[in-house]
Amino acid sequence: MTSFNALLVEKQEDKSFTRSVTQRSLEDLPEGALLIKVHYSSLNYKDALSATGNPGVSRNFPHTPGIDAAGVVVSCDDDRFSEGDEVIVTGYDLGMNTAGGFGEYIRIPSEWAVAKPEGLSLKESMVIGTAGFTAGLSVLGLVEHGVTPDKGEILVTGATGGVGSVAVAILAKAGYSVVACTGKKEHESFLTSLGAIKVITRDELLENKERPMLKEQYAGAIDTVGGEYLAQAIKATQYGGAVTCCGLTASADLNVSVFPFILRGVSLLGIDSVQCPMPPRLKLWDKLASEWKLECLDDLTEEVSLGDVSQKIDAILKGQISGRTLLKL
The missing domain is CATH 3.40.50.720 (NAD(P)-binding Rossmann-like Domain)
Incomplete structure (x- = not known):
């Protein structure tokens, strides 16, 4: 059985919420056709709300936040993708009530994923993120x-x-x-x-x-x-x-x-990026990988590990984050 690290948010008896990096197994993941090994995620304000139990974002606990993920396909049951394909996932229910990118694996419906455009690396795609x-x-x-x-x-x-x-x-x-x-x-x-x-x-x-x-x-x-x-x-x-x-x-x-x-x-x-239909979604990722590709992505970004992300969640809630926070898994 494959085990992996993930940030887990748990609801306590006193209705408070705790978070810690812990071991999970693939069996803990929800059903879905597409299993992805996550290489990068990023921190968004919505992730911080999810990690602190905001019911407008996440209602089911224990839960792994992370509304962004970029990684490599492990398996795909409906043949939409092949093993080894590099994909990007943003929006839909990822990281809200579906275990998200703050874990080393995610399992999702395959129609949530976008094939990574040629002009972007997995890392660059998550500097962009949601x-x-x-x-x-x-x-x-x-x-x-x-x-x-x-x-x-x-x-x-x-x-x-x-x-x-x-x-x-x-x-x-x-x-x-x-x-x-x-x-x-x-x-x-x-x-x-x-x-x-x-x-x-x-x-x-x-x-x-x-x-x-x-x-x-x-x-x-x-x-x-x-x-x-x-x-x-x-x-x-x-x-x-x-x-x-x-x-x-x-x-x-x-x-x-x-x-x-x-x-x-x-x-x-x-502007809604969560349920954005696939045709404009694909069009925009192509633009972000070509004519709108940014040369300043590194200047925008602080890279952190899974062990650091809890501290960054507190910081973003206090308005202390500038630019983008990239999570390397």
Whole structure:
């Protein structure tokens, strides 16, 4: 019987949650056609919520988080993949209520997996991970809405986070002028190294937040935090522009009037990477491996081991992580 290491989150009698690296067996994994030996995963905010028992993410314990995984196929019962194929898994139920990438093996439905594109290594695919995939979907949303680089500057909120930092880098790679908004002004050089032409603070973005409309400043925006930051981005977007929305760490509430929508024709584009259909999923991975491939991936990344990930979970919940955290298994 094959045993392997995994981070296991357990619910205690007092309803608290503990986590530890422990030995598991393949028999502990759920049913599924595809068995994968995981080489890399990455840490996302949703993983931290799962690891602390947030019922909106994970309800079944004991549980192994990890909404991202990249590795090599061990076996596939439905012939969609062959032994030895390199694959990427992001989204669906992985790491939520299905044992995830914080273990050395996963077993999943084969339709959740994507064949790794030629232009990416397994490691690079997990530096991107769900955060980078979400960033890519956000940029793609602006592109498909007609927000081209010549239209003006693009605002990115939560710019030092996993989604925000990759969004800044992809936008810069695609030729956009990026204004990065962050609560961590000390990371200004990090953001400019990714391609931001200007860095503003949260307080600067929130100036005049009581107003229903603001001066037209941005051709579009990628918001990763929600709440009043998303509202300000909408108010400051120019006529015909678009704002993408993918996060709620600031708030799930949106207090904004209809004026930007009915007077400026601003569009609010919702971004979901979990249930993203396979055709756009494949299209985006191909772009991330080619024309949008980032040369700065190493600069974005801190690599950790399975034994270190619990400490990083605490840090991401406290807002102390910048860029991407790569887990090598």
